[in-house]
Amino acid sequence: MRKLFLRLIPVGILCCLALPSVMQAQSDAAKSFKTNCTQCHGADGSGDTVPGKAFHAKDLRSDEVQKQSDAALDEVITKGKGKMPAFGAKIQPDDVTKLVAYIRSLPPKK
Numbered sequence: 047m048r049k050l051f052l053r054l055i056p057v058g059i060l061c062c063l064a065l066p067s068v069m070q071a072q073s074d075a076a077k078s079f080k081t082n083c084t085q086c087h088g089a090d091g092s093g094d095t096v097p098g099k100a101f102h103a104k105d106l107r108s109d110e111v112q113k114q115s116d117a118a119l120d121e122v123i124t125k126g127k128g129k130m131p132a133f134g135a136k137i138q139p140d141d142v143t144k145l146v147a148y149i150r151s152l153p154p155k156k
């Protein structure tokens with residue numbers, strides 16, 4: 047019993063060390079999405095906003111967007127596409143990658 051307990055300690059420590067950084071990355075991306083993207087794409091990614099509708103922003107949760115590769119989405123965010131502004135000058139490449147992960151984690155359409 048004691049041995050098992052001792053073996054669990056390092057696992058516990060590892061989890062404590064790893065979790066906050068994972069959650070931090072998520073909340074950074076959430077913040078970045080909120081400041082840079084929600085005015086067009088909406089907090090849920092639906093694009094159901096006034097500028098989103100005017101510019102025909104795609105639903106970020108749709109298959110059309112989700113089936114694209116990470117690299118392709120990365121490029122759209124960095125270089126822009128149509129009415130979608132380029133964010134390469136404003137958002138660091140690392141954070142663009144996190145935004146792509148964030149888009150993948152948006153709850154699906156109801």
Ligand code: HEC
Pocket residue numbers: 078079082083084085086087097098101102103104106110111119122123127128129130131133145149
């Ligand atoms: C000014 C409004 C606007 C803002 C701000 C904006 N977008 Fe977009 N976004 C668009 C429009 C419009 C499209 C559709 C572009 C097209 O297909 O011509 C689009 C498309 C996309 C796509 C899908 C591209 C594709 O090929 O289907 C992704 C992913 C995306 N935006 C992510 C983001 C992210 C991440 C941000 C914030 C960093 C953001 N957008 C900010 C308007 C915006």
